[in-house]
Amino acid sequence: MKKESVLIRLRGISKSFDGETVLDNIDLDIHDKEFITLLGPSGCGKTTTLRIIGGFETPDSGEVFFEGKLINDLPPYRRQVNTVFQRYALFPHLNVFENIAFGLRIKKLCEEEIRTRVKEMLALVNLRGFEKRHVSTLSGGQQQRVAIARALVNNPKVLLLDEPLAALDLKLRKDMQNELKNIQQKTHITFIYVTHDQEEALTMSDTVVVMSEGRIQQIGSPVDIYNEPVNAFVADFIGESNILDGVMLEDYKTKFSGQVFSCLDYGFEKNEPVDIVIRPEDVDVVPVERGMLTGKVINVTFKGVHYEVIVEIDGFKWMIQTTDYVAPEATVGIYIEPDAIHVMKKSQYSGKIGDYSSYSEELEHLSDVNEIPPAEVRYEE
Amino acid sequence: MRSSVRHRSLLERAAAAPHVVWAILFIVAPLLFVIYFAMTDAEGNITLKNLASLADYSNIFLLSVSFAFIATLICLLLGYPLAYFMSRASKPARRALLLLLMLPMWISLLIRTYSLMALLDNGGLLNTLLVSLGFERIKIIGTGGAVILGMIYDFLPYMVLPIFTVLTKLDPRYIEAAADLGCNGLQVLGRVILPLSLPGVISGITMVFVPSISTFYISQKLGGGAFELIGDTIERQFQHPSTYHTGAAISLVMMILIIISVAIMNRFSDNGGGFVV
Numbered sequence: 001m002k003k004e005s006v007l008i009r010l011r012g013i014s015k016s017f018d019g020e021t022v023l024d025n026i027d028l029d030i031h032d033k034e035f036i037t038l039l040g041p042s043g044c045g046k047t048t049t050l051r052i053i054g055g056f057e058t059p060d061s062g063e064v065f066f067e068g069k070l071i072n073d074l075p076p077y078r079r080q081v082n083t084v085f086q087r088y089a090l091f092p093h094l095n096v097f098e099n100i101a102f103g104l105r106i107k108k109l110c111e112e113e114i115r116t117r118v119k120e121m122l123a124l125v126n127l128r129g130f131e132k133r134h135v136s137t138l139s140g141g142q143q144q145r146v147a148i149a150r151a152l153v154n155n156p157k158v159l160l161l162d163e164p165l166a167a168l169d170l171k172l173r174k175d176m177q178n179e180l181k182n183i184q185q186k187t188h189i190t191f192i193y194v195t196h197d198q199e200e201a202l203t204m205s206d207t208v209v210v211m212s213e214g215r216i217q218q219i220g221s222p223v224d225i226y227n228e229p230v231n232a233f234v235a236d237f238i239g240e241s242n243i244l245d246g247v248m249l250e251d252y253k254t255k256f257s258g259q260v261f262s263c264l265d266y267g268f269e270k271n272e273p274v275d276i277v278i279r280p281e282d283v284d285v286v287p288v289e290r291g292m293l294t295g296k297v298i299n300v301t302f303k304g305v306h307y308e309v310i311v312e313i314d315g316f317k318w319m320i321q322t323t324d325y326v327a328p329e330a331t332v333g334i335y336i337e338p339d340a341i342h343v344m345k346k347s348q349y350s351g352k353i354g355d356y357s358s359y360s361e362e363l364e365h366l367s368d369v370n371e372i373p374p375a376e377v378r379y380e381e
Numbered sequence: 382m383r384s385s386v387r388h389r390s391l392l393e394r395a396a397a398a399p400h401v402v403w404a405i406l407f408i409v410a411p412l413l414f415v416i417y418f419a420m421t422d423a424e425g426n427i428t429l430k431n432l433a434s435l436a437d438y439s440n441i442f443l444l445s446v447s448f449a450f451i452a453t454l455i456c457l458l459l460g461y462p463l464a465y466f467m468s469r470a471s472k473p474a475r476r477a478l479l480l481l482l483m484l485p486m487w488i489s490l491l492i493r494t495y496s497l498m499a500l501l502d503n504g505g506l507l508n509t510l511l512v513s514l515g516f517e518r519i520k521i522i523g524t525g526g527a528v529i530l531g532m533i534y535d536f537l538p539y540m541v542l543p544i545f546t547v548l549t550k551l552d553p554r555y556i557e558a559a560a561d562l563g564c565n566g567l568q569v570l571g572r573v574i575l576p577l578s579l580p581g582v583i584s585g586i587t588m589v590f591v592p593s594i595s596t597f598y599i600s601q602k603l604g605g606g607a608f609e610l611i612g613d614t615i616e617r618q619f620q621h622p623s624t625y626h627t628g629a630a631i632s633l634v635m636m637i638l639i640i641i642s643v644a645i646m647n648r649f650s651d652n653g654g655g656f657v658v
Contacts, residue, residue, distance in 0.1 A: 054561060055560075056557055075560065075565075076560040077560045077561070077565055081561075082561055082562065085554055085557070085561075089554035089557070089558040091555060091558070091559075091573060091577075093577055093579075102559075102562050102572075103563050106563040106564055106568060151562075
């Protein structure tokens with residue numbers, strides 16, 4: 001994607017609540033017409049970042065620039081951004097039409113223009129004929145659409161979306177993902193989207209910002225983030241990955257699990273300790289004699305499109321996704337192409353994540369990101 | 382829930398019995414008596430004469446309604462900002478303010494009214510203070526203002542509390558959403574906070590207006606006998622058995638008027654969602 005000019009610039013943003021650091025020195029550029037997603041587990045600071053851009057929180061330190069102008073102290077009503085709130089916050093005393101018309105009435109537009117623009121919005125979000133309906137009679141998905149229309153009708157430069165799909169069921173969420181992406185492409189408005197759902201982030205975004213513990217871990221396109229994670233946290237949070245302890249012997253040559261492998265990575269110190277990421281779908285199961293490594297199959301789970309196989313090699317449990325059936329307890333070889341190996345610098349997350357030794361179906365469900373996280377939004381009491 | 386209404390167990394009936402007995406003895410029976418006395422003469426014959434004679438009291442009705450209206454309006458103008466301020470205060474401050482507001486309510490209404498007399502009388506605290514400071518004495522007791530002041534003083538908490546309750550329950554995201562859509566502070570108040578707190582306002586208006594319009598001791602103590610309100614008239618009628626019937630007729634009409642106005646009030650708050658006085 002061609003990079004447009006920078007619309008919002010965050011510099012050195014820090015914020016803490018009750019002495020607890022929520023954002024730690026954040027730098028971020030948001031480009032015009034971009035669909036950018038702030039992705040991370042709950043408590044990583046993504047919602048606070050969004051609220052600072054919206055003007056609902058003031059950073060303790062750092063600067064927020066909008067089109068080059070410092071807007072730290074600009075109240076929300078004077079910012080050219082609109083928000084789709086978590087759980088929508090539609091006004092319960094107004095019907096669908098008046099909810100959407102709310103911002104236009106504040107701007108004191110004439111009745112005719114208001115009617116035209118609200119109609120346009122209702123068409124855009126597929127809610128024609130819902131004008132007179134009371135918001136409490138709408139389904140979650142419909143309320144979601146009204147919330148989007150209510151924000152977009154004001155022609156904001158930027159639309160902020162705070163986990164807008166978290167309360168919807170899986171099927172509806174998939175549909176809305178596509179719809180949101182379409183709306184963004186139709187309207188050419190910058191979307192800043194907050195989610196903890198990595199799949200949602202990869203599906204919709206031009207740019208993904210992975211956050212953890214109040215810091216930005218990585219900024220990049222979905223493909224970059226997936227293929228070239230910068231550290232163990234990103235590799236683990238985005239998709240499944242086997243993260244191994246390794247050593248970079250020299251450019252294009254690395255050693256892990258007691259074997260030397262060729263790879264495509266370079267630019268490390270000689271014999272530098274590194275983290276190695278290998279995605280489960282990039283590992284081939286082969287007969288023992290052709291294997292680069294050999295191990296024992298611990299667990300096989302049928303997943304529909306593929307089998308998920310846990311293989312123990314040299315004390316490390318690998319996750320492998322393969323379309324061929326593998327028998328449990330069998331001894332197998334694995335084969336890894338050089339381009340399947342991704343080498344990362346050591347980080348604070350090294351060694352904490354990556355092994356599937358604690359793997360079980362139950363844990364898989366526990367770590368499933370489809371559940372609604374505890375609201376990260378905090379209001380001062 | 383619905384099935385339990387159809388098949389109430391014996392135990393449930395037994396548990397409800399004291400309340401039912403209470404309601405019949407002290408609410409339904411007196412009401413029937415009021416209706417009976419209102420529709421009969423001293424010999425027990427059915428008549429509409431009592432109701433017809435009410436025209437003589439129209440001035441008193443009017444005075445009562447206007448005093449109660451003014452008191453309610455002033456309570457609203459004082460009470461809403463106070464409730465808003467309290468709902469916005471920090472938790473400890475909120476608790477302290479709430480206590481200050483509730484404290485007088487723990488004292489009998491009658492005693493509070495007497496204490497107001499002691500403060501405002503010609504020889505009372507206020508006038509003593511004024512004289513000692515070299516000002517003229519002001520006559521307060523015995524004026525319409527004193528009666529209205531008494532109503533406001535006695536009933537203001539009933540305005541503040543329901544509004545305060547609604548305001549504290551207001552989801553702060555509505556306020557953020559309004560600000561997000563371009564409302565400055567005043568517009569947020571007018572377009573979101575006020576409409577959403579309407580149920581509390583309606584409740585407060587009812588809870589101040591109804592006791593104000595039917596009070597008799599406030600007008601007697603603070604009005605110095607110069608103002609006869611409808612409550613005083615009813616009280617006077619019931620002091621002599623011969624005028625029971627007129628008193629009952631006035632009470633009946635009052636009740637009907639109050640029920641009608643409460644019903645109208647509840648209409649307004651229908652949009653605000655399930656709310657009953």
